[in-house]
Amino acid sequence: AQSVSQHNHHVILSEAASLELGCNYSYGGTVNLFWYVQYPGQHLQLLLKYFSGDPLVKGIKGFEAEFIKSKFSFNLRKPSVQWSDTAEYFCAVRTGGFKTIFGAGTRLFVKA
Amino acid sequence: DGGITQSPKYLFRKEGQNVTLSCEQNLNHDAMYWYRQDPGQGLRLIYYSQIVNDFQKGDIAEGYSVSREKKESFPLTVTSAQKNPTAFYLCASSPEGGQPQHFGDGTRLSIL
Numbered sequence: 760a761q762s763v764s765q766h767n768h769h770v771i772l773s774e775a776a777s778l779e780l781g782c783n784y785s786y787g788g789t790v791n792l793f794w795y796v797q798y799p800g801q802h803l804q805l806l807l808k809y810f811s812g813d814p815l816v817k818g819i820k821g822f823e824a825e826f827i828k829s830k831f832s833f834n835l836r837k838p839s840v841q842w843s844d845t846a847e848y849f850c851a852v853r854t855g856g857f858k859t860i861f862g863a864g865t866r867l868f869v870k871a
Numbered sequence: 872d873g874g875i876t877q878s879p880k881y882l883f884r885k886e887g888q889n890v891t892l893s894c895e896q897n898l899n900h901d902a903m904y905w906y907r908q909d910p911g912q913g914l915r916l917i918y919y920s921q922i923v924n925d926f927q928k929g930d931i932a933e934g935y936s937v938s939r940e941k942k943e944s945f946p947l948t949v950t951s952a953q954k955n956p957t958a959f960y961l962c963a964s965s966p967e968g969g970q971p972q973h974f975g976d977g978t979r980l981s982i983l
Contacts, residue, residue, distance in 0.1 A: 857927070863911055
């Protein structure tokens with residue numbers, strides 16, 4: 760079955776630390792990849808997306824993600840996190856048609 | 872501002888009752904979706920609709936029903952057949968199936 764796996768459910772970092780959130784999916788065909796973020800008290804919003812082309816994509820607020828096709832991965836990175844990055848992060852994969860599969864989410868807490 | 876409006880924000884249901892969650896969008900999007908979010912499980916797709924008067928079951932459609940009589944509206948009914956309805960419900964829309972989705976603020980449903 761198609762699935763999306765996020766390796767960490769909870770991550771705690773200090774400000775200025777580097778961040779990498781893992782995301783792997785199980786599907787052998789063409790995919791569209793997304794990272795969504797949900798800040799406390801706000802609705803889910805798009806952080807970045809990959810459809811084709813350069814596998815290193817940049818999103819809002821200094822986030823980036825790299826698509827590695829051979830590893831079925833789309834890890835999210837940020838060189839230096841801020842307290843305001845505290846949120847829940849969801850990896851999502853569209854495998855075709857209208858269906859998008861979401862990972863279970865990673866809760867990030869950044870200590871000031 | 873364009874967006875997705877879900878109402879009510881909190882909803883309580885007695886056992887054996889059907890309840891309807893409202894979702895309205897003014898983004899002129901063709902596709903609309905309903906997800907259920909449970910702790911540690913991410914978002915699971917209940918139903919989606921590509922165009923007016925058409926909708927498809929998602930992964931967990933049992934005990935739920937939807938309608939799509941207007942482009943801007945996609946109400947979800949949680950029926951008495953849904954044995955574990957307590958959850959957070961999210962509505963989303965997109966211009967077409969492959970594009971990033973825009974989310975509402977969600978409705979939290981609880982059983983009395």
